[in-house]
Amino acid sequence: AILLRDSGESPSEIRAQLGEIMDNEVGLFRNQETLESSLKAIRFLKERFSKIALARSDSMFNYSLIRALELENTLDLAEVIAMTALMRRESRGAHWRTDFPERNDGSFLKHSLVTLVDDYLKTEYIDVNLGMFEVKERTY
Amino acid sequence: MLFRIARSRKGGGITHYDLYKVDSFKGMTVLDALFQIQDSMDESLSFRYSCRGAVCGSCAMLIDKVPRLACRTQVNTIKDSGVELRGPFSPIASVPLGWNSEEEILIEPLPNLRILKDLVVDMNAFYNALKIMELWVEPPDDEEPRLQKPEERKRIDRYVNCIMCALCYGSCPINERKKEYIGPAALAKAYRFYEDSRIDERNRFLNAAKAPNGAPLCELVMNCVRVCPKGVAPGGAIRKIKNL
Numbered sequence: 001a002i003l004l005r006d007s008g009e010s011p012s013e014i015r016a017q018l019g020e021i022m023d024n025e026v027g028l029f030r031n032q033e034t035l036e037s038s039l040k041a042i043r044f045l046k047e048r049f050s051k052i053a054l055a056r057s058d059s060m061f062n063y064s065l066i067r068a069l070e071l072e073n074t075l076d077l078a079e080v081i082a083m084t085a086l087m088r089r090e091s092r093g094a095h096w097r098t099d100f101p102e103r104n105d106g107s108f109l110k111h112s113l114v115t116l117v118d119d120y121l122k123t124e125y126i127d128v129n130l131g132m133f134e135v136k137e138r139t140y
Numbered sequence: 141m142l143f144r145i146a147r148s149r150k151g152g153g154i155t156h157y158d159l160y161k162v163d164s165f166k167g168m169t170v171l172d173a174l175f176q177i178q179d180s181m182d183e184s185l186s187f188r189y190s191c192r193g194a195v196c197g198s199c200a201m202l203i204d205k206v207p208r209l210a211c212r213t214q215v216n217t218i219k220d221s222g223v224e225l226r227g228p229f230s231p232i233a234s235v236p237l238g239w240n241s242e243e244e245i246l247i248e249p250l251p252n253l254r255i256l257k258d259l260v261v262d263m264n265a266f267y268n269a270l271k272i273m274e275l276w277v278e279p280p281d282d283e284e285p286r287l288q289k290p291e292e293r294k295r296i297d298r299y300v301n302c303i304m305c306a307l308c309y310g311s312c313p314i315n316e317r318k319k320e321y322i323g324p325a326a327l328a329k330a331y332r333f334y335e336d337s338r339i340d341e342r343n344r345f346l347n348a349a350k351a352p353n354g355a356p357l358c359e360l361v362m363n364c365v366r367v368c369p370k371g372v373a374p375g376g377a378i379r380k381i382k383n384l
Contacts, residue, residue: 012179054183058149061186061257064178 002068008053011068014045018071018078021045026082031099039082046075083123084112093138103137141215143173144239145185146248151256154248157236158182164215170247171199171210174259187259194369197305201259202248204241205232207307207367218245227313227361250310265319266306269326273348277339286338299332299377301370308364308374320353324364324374327355331377346384355381 021041025034049072054064090104091097110125141164146154160181162173171189178185190196192211199210206223213221219242225232231251239246253261270276279286308324309315315323330349334342349355355378362375 010179010183015179057184058257061260063186064183067178 002052002054003065005051005053008051009048010054011049011052011071014049014052015067015071015074018042018045018075022078022081026078026085028094029096029098030085031097032086035082035086039079039086042075042078042082046079049075080114080121083121084114087112087123105135109135141173142240142244143177144236144244144246145177145259146236147185147258148249148255149184149257151254153255154236157239158185159244162215166216168215169211170201170203170208170213170215170218170245173215173245174210174247185259186257195303197303200250200305200307200310202231202246202250202310204246205235205248207250207310209305209307209369210247212369215245223366225311225363225366227359227363229313229316231316232311250306252310252312252315253306263306266304266309266323266325269322270329272322273326273330273345273351273354275326275329275333275345275348277333277341288337292337295335295337296332298372299328299335302328302332302372302374303370305369307367307369308372311363311367313361313363314357314359318357321357322354324358324378325372327358327381328372328374328377330354331381334381346381349381350384358382 021038025038052068054068057064085095085097088095088108089097089100090108091101092103092108108125109128109130111128113124113126115122115124141162143160143162144157145160147156147158148154160177162176164173171192174185174187174189178187187201187210188198189211190198194209194212197209200207201210202208203210203213204218204221206221206225229251231248235241236246247259249255249259249261253263253265256262302325304325306323306325312321312324314321327349330345333339333345334349336342339345358375358378360375360379360382365373365375368374
């Protein structure tokens with residue numbers, strides 16, 4: 001469908017903006033406010049992506065098409081990353097919530113699982129396989 | 141910054157060169173520049189890349205007449221990088237009409253391999269050498285790990301670092317003249333197995349390297365050592381093979 005569209009913006013600006021957002025606001029240090037605004041911005045970029053157009057090119061080694069398809073997948077993953085970071089109101093490993101600096105095993109010793117069901121994202125927490133290592137706070 | 145880039149829509153040979161004006165920034169690599177061209181000037185430009193950090197070896201190309209990785213070559217260092225290749229052969233020695241070598245960075249496909257499109261080349265001749273020489277080992281499935289002392293590992297360290305980018309293959313005048321020559325990377329890999337203390341049939345690898353299409357064809361030009369981005373120095377291994 002991307003190849004059939006005659007007019008629309010190019011994906012490169014969307015790619016650059018997504019990079020900025022993910023780098024600056026969905027990186028190591030996160031908080032409710034910026035995650036919410038980032039999630040909104042990512043969803044807006046997804047909207048924009050649905051209207052992009054690519055210049056005519058040969059079908060052989062069409063790397064600009066490959067990069068556009070990669071961006072489509074990257075946008076999906078970015079949305080899921082921001083959603084689950086928002087849900088996880090604790091700090092754990094490389095996920096630092098400045099508004100929830102403590103680790104909370106009671107609520108979040110779980111895997112975040114996101115599944116695409118028809119056209120919405122189903123989110124749930126599933127159990128972690130425990131037993132091999134003792135669960136404890138990491139200190140440095 | 142101006143880039144003059146070799147084009148070949150249908151593959152086979154370079155048909156023409158296109159000139160692009162790139163907005164350069166501090167630390168910009170040639171790969172960054174190619175992305176900028178594809179993003180905002182010419183979506184039809186084809187080139188291979190993957191890791192962006194000199195690990196995968198996909199973006200090997202001829203940059204200002206020296207085979208280099210686009211991701212590892214900074215735009216502002218190209219004009220005074222001073223890599224001198226020996227034994228000049230056609231793709232390196234011939235200069236496209238109109239190239240202003242002081243103002244423009246020249247980008248061409250890696251020599252000695254067939255062009256498929258623009259900067260994308262057919263790597264089969266390069267990979268086939270591994271098949272021809274059977275450069276692998278097949279230990280039994282149920283085997284325990286074979287241990288190695290650090291000093292034994294040191295002897296193969298250099299060769300293990302090869303990322304199979306084919307820059308050596310594209311820099312070698314013998315590879316240009318003799319299509320049957322298996323090339324520097326494959327010979328370095330054969331030597332890596334020969335020198336590995338964990339290998340039972342070391343001589344199989346030495347014999348493969350000494351075959352008529354292998355080390356005997358090398359004239360120790362050593363371009364492979366000059367262009368290798370990982371310090372593998374295949375020419376050193378070939379010299380050792382010749383002396384064995």
